[in-house]
Amino acid sequence: MDVVTDRTAGIDGAVRTGRALAEAAAAVLPLRWVRADFPLTAADVDPGFLTRALRDVAGGATVVAARPVGGTSGTTDRVRLDLSWDRDSGDLPRHVFIKSTPTSAKNRTMVAALALARNEALFYRHARSALSERSAPRCFSAHAGMGARHLLVLEDLTDRGGEPKALCDDVDAGYARAMMVTLGELHATFWDSPRLRGDLDFVRPERERPGFPLLLRQFRQVRSKLLKSAEYELPREVREMAAFVNANDWALHANWDKGPQTVIHGDTHLGNTFGLGDGGVGLLDWQVLYRAPGMRDVAYFLVTSVPVEVRRAHTDELLQTYLETLARNGVPAVPTRDQAWDALCLFAFDAWDSAAITLVWPGLQAPENVAKSVERANAAIVDLDVMPVLRRSI
Incomplete structure (x- = not known):
């Protein structure tokens, strides 16, 4: 039976990798060589398309002009549009935010291989409506192709008064508490939900994510480079952790399949959050969502994004806030405090990986973001003493 299971897993993994490679092959083709039934870039978005996209909030009004007022390029191209309407009304959106196909073939390749664009479009079509208004931006139209x-x-x-954060920003304990509430509400909504076997089946377990074997190999290469290079100074505890993970990464990642499963955001660093005037916190960029224990999101945020002194002083309180939010939102068997601490120590290496890759892959983050997240992640690995939990987890 074990042999059959292993073979099946291998076949399934090969199929997923093949699909990821096919997507990557389409990604490197010139942008307009692959047809789509929607605008490929913000420049292709015209007033007619916007009028149709915004019909549920427009009350019959028509967009007559859309003017770009700033933008950035990366894993997606982002442009803010200033809208003009055929009539004046305080209820009509004055701006929208367009996320669209990367113009860079290199960026398209990564987005395609990992199904990032498809994930986010499906999140907004199927999952967003189950969450609170503050949890994520409202989406008026979502499309994804090859x-x-x-x-x-x-x-x-x-x-509406939202303030997007940068990864290098320093937030206080109040912001971190609000983030724990948002994560608790997200995870409670989909906690062992039957929808994970229904309309949310696209939210795959971690090791079934498109391109996951490629990603795992990339992280091994990152750790090996950091361990071998004299260019990077790593604390002794971080070097021990990185070497252990390189030797045991597949077994460690098997822990993502254990325990209650929920929809996780997957990339909960500070730069993917926004604050609101009422003290609430929401999440941006839902491209990396997958199915896993909710504590993985919590660990990722605490390790990469909370200032070191704030984390040291408030981790126990922040974990308690998260657990209480789960209970308040109907989770029947909330993890214990000790289980939450062990999960934080387990998932910390994965958060460290995501900071470390920005050191050796220029352009993933601005230099100031890289410096701050790596500093926080290194300190967290040292402070948390992760090795006993990692050794028990394989």
Whole structure:
């Protein structure tokens, strides 16, 4: 039986990798060589498309002009549009935020191989409506095609007082507590939900994610480079952890399949959050969502994004806030405090990996973000003394 299971897993993994490679192959083709039934870039978005996308909030009004007022390029291209309507009304959106196909073939390749654009479009189509207004931006239109071609029309959060954060920002304990509440509400909503076997079946377990074997290999290469290079100074505890993970990564990642499963955001660093005037916190960029224990999101945020002194002083309180939020939102068997601490120590290596890759892959984050997240992640690995939990977990 074990042999059959292993063979089946190997076949399934090969199929997933093959699909990821096919998506990557389409991604490297010139942008307009792959057809889509939606605008590929913000420049292709015209007033007629926007009028149709915004019909549920427009009350019959028509967009007559859309002017770009700033944007960035990365894993997606992002442009803010200033809208003009055929009539004046305080209820009409004055801006929208467009996320669309990367113009860079290199970025398209990564987005396609990992199904990032498809994930986010499906999140907004199927899962967003189950969450609170503050949890994520409102989406007016979501499209995804082959080779990372995609387009999202999102609300402009600044129009309702949202303040997007940068990864290098320093937040206080109040912001971190609000983030624990948001994560607790997200995870409670989908905690062992039958929808994970229904309309949310696209939210795959970690080791079934498109491109996961490729990602695992990439992280091994990152750890090996950091361990061998004299260019990077790593604390002794971090070097021990990185060497252990390189030798045992597949077995360690098997822990993602254990315990209650839920929809996790998957990339809960500070730069993917926004604060609101009422003290609430929401999440941006839902491209990496998958199925896993909720504590993985919690660990990722605490390790990469909370200032070191704040984390040291408030981790126990923050974990308790998260657990209480799960209970308040109907989770029947909430993890214990000790289980939450063990999960934090287990998932910390994965958060460290995500900071470390930005050191050796220029352009993933701005230099100031890289410096701050790596500093926080190194300190967290040392402070948490992760090795006893990692050794018990394989």
